[in-house]
Amino acid sequence: MGNFSVITISREIESLGDEVASRLAKVLGYELIDRSRWMELLREFSLPSEPPEEDREREKWIESVGNLLAQLAEKRAFVLLGRGGQRLLAQCPRAFHLLVVAPVPLRVHRIMKRYRQDEVTASRILAEQDRHRERFLLRYFGVDWRNPLHYHFVLNTAFYDVEESCQLVLEAMRRTRVPSVGHQESFFPESVAFSHPSEEEFAKILDFYGIRWLYEPRVFPLEWDSEGNVIEAFTPDFYLPDFDLFVEITTQKQKLTWRKNRKIRKLKELYPEVKVKVIYARDYAHILRKFNLERNHD
Amino acid sequence: MTDPRLGVRVFTREDIRKRVSEVARQIERDYTEKRPVIVAILRGAVYFAVDLTRALSIPFDLDFMALSPFRPGLRRAEIEKDVDTDLQGRHVLILEDIVDTGLTLNFLVRNLERRLPKSVRVCTFLNCPARRIVDVEVHYFCFEIPDIYVVGYGLDFRGDFRNLEEVYSLYDPSGRSTQLLKEMGKGR
Numbered sequence: 001m002g003n004f005s006v007i008t009i010s011r012e013i014e015s016l017g018d019e020v021a022s023r024l025a026k027v028l029g030y031e032l033i034d035r036s037r038w039m040e041l042l043r044e045f046s047l048p049s050e051p052p053e054e055d056r057e058r059e060k061w062i063e064s065v066g067n068l069l070a071q072l073a074e075k076r077a078f079v080l081l082g083r084g085g086q087r088l089l090a091q092c093p094r095a096f097h098l099l100v101v102a103p104v105p106l107r108v109h110r111i112m113k114r115y116r117q118d119e120v121t122a123s124r125i126l127a128e129q130d131r132h133r134e135r136f137l138l139r140y141f142g143v144d145w146r147n148p149l150h151y152h153f154v155l156n157t158a159f160y161d162v163e164e165s166c167q168l169v170l171e172a173m174r175r176t177r178v179p180s181v182g183h184q185e186s187f188f189p190e191s192v193a194f195s196h197p198s199e200e201e202f203a204k205i206l207d208f209y210g211i212r213w214l215y216e217p218r219v220f221p222l223e224w225d226s227e228g229n230v231i232e233a234f235t236p237d238f239y240l241p242d243f244d245l246f247v248e249i250t251t252q253k254q255k256l257t258w259r260k261n262r263k264i265r266k267l268k269e270l271y272p273e274v275k276v277k278v279i280y281a282r283d284y285a286h287i288l289r290k291f292n293l294e295r296n297h298d
Numbered sequence: 299m300t301d302p303r304l305g306v307r308v309f310t311r312e313d314i315r316k317r318v319s320e321v322a323r324q325i326e327r328d329y330t331e332k333r334p335v336i337v338a339i340l341r342g343a344v345y346f347a348v349d350l351t352r353a354l355s356i357p358f359d360l361d362f363m364a365l366s367p368f369r370p371g372l373r374r375a376e377i378e379k380d381v382d383t384d385l386q387g388r389h390v391l392i393l394e395d396i397v398d399t400g401l402t403l404n405f406l407v408r409n410l411e412r413r414l415p416k417s418v419r420v421c422t423f424l425n426c427p428a429r430r431i432v433d434v435e436v437h438y439f440c441f442e443i444p445d446i447y448v449v450g451y452g453l454d455f456r457g458d459f460r461n462l463e464e465v466y467s468l469y470d471p472s473g474r475s476t477q478l479l480k481e482m483g484k485g486r
Binding site for chain 2: 135138139141142144204205206207208209210211240242243245247277279282283286287289290291292
């Protein structure tokens, strides 16, 4: 189907995502990788079927499983149901990422019908399962999985039955092209080469609180020679677009920061509209203490 | 207090009682006939929440929220304990123990605003603008402190000192905290 040999399907509980997955696999002749097939597959490659609890082990697991799936995507076509597939294959150009949703009342109704439960029980089941899924993806993959920008296509099955849904997905796959500017919002930005570990740590803290950042996106010329060539410039470490704020981190001792302070003074003179926050060693020590990162710096 | 980790007493029981009562009067004025939902952030704000709400004479609903603490392997903050109250159309007042970097509070405000309340305001026991990284609006606070580490009245150091009834600085061998405290008229 076009350039896509893989479809990952993320779905809300009772959104018909499972039915759409089965039908798409059948129509396209793709292998359906559901939970049981997933467990078999990972067993074949001697990998645990669930992400490990321990952070470093989990990182390794995500990388290994991602590589395994990307290699499989080169050889065969499959529909991957759930399992964080949208994250594991986020960078795979052969994967089409689909999110299937439906309104809460409709999903409650489907649970009531399927499991013969009253509305209260069905609502409770739905809330528990939604929370469980949200936590699983957030905890293990760091994914706000309902963010539509992580997907090529979002389908609301309130308006379409399974057959119509599949037709829409197939049409979307046929018509999907690589955008001229930027790809779909990736779960993780391209890896950034930070020049200091403190910057990487700070970026993780910002990610943790969902604060968007850009790393060294702008160079501010501070001084020019007689021919107009820039002879001194300043590049703050971060820009936080939501706050229109540049952040500079310096872990040097205060008395050694005079050169940087001079640059920042100049920056403020030349660009008075620019907001800059400097995080000095003392402030940084406070951040480490606040976020329990001190032990990494013993 | 004889624990060597403690420095100067910054706020006495009487200071705290007086300011909590003053802030309660401000809140009463602003929330007359509004029945706010007071959302205390666990765990630090518990002591402040108890004293502040007892000092209020207006009706309100009290609820609690807890956020997962930062740890390197956890990529995004999680709501570990969510409010039980439906916040749509309600006036929400967040109670914090301290607002310093603004990162946690910014996350909380964004999260609560998504639930379509009529308003979201912030009341904190301590405000430390010197450590602010991102701008957040603090509507009520009991005390503003300089860039020092304090404990007591809900604020902890590695889990200790939360239950102190008064607020102390943490002992700072560099003498910097003592200097800053002197500037605010505190200290020995």
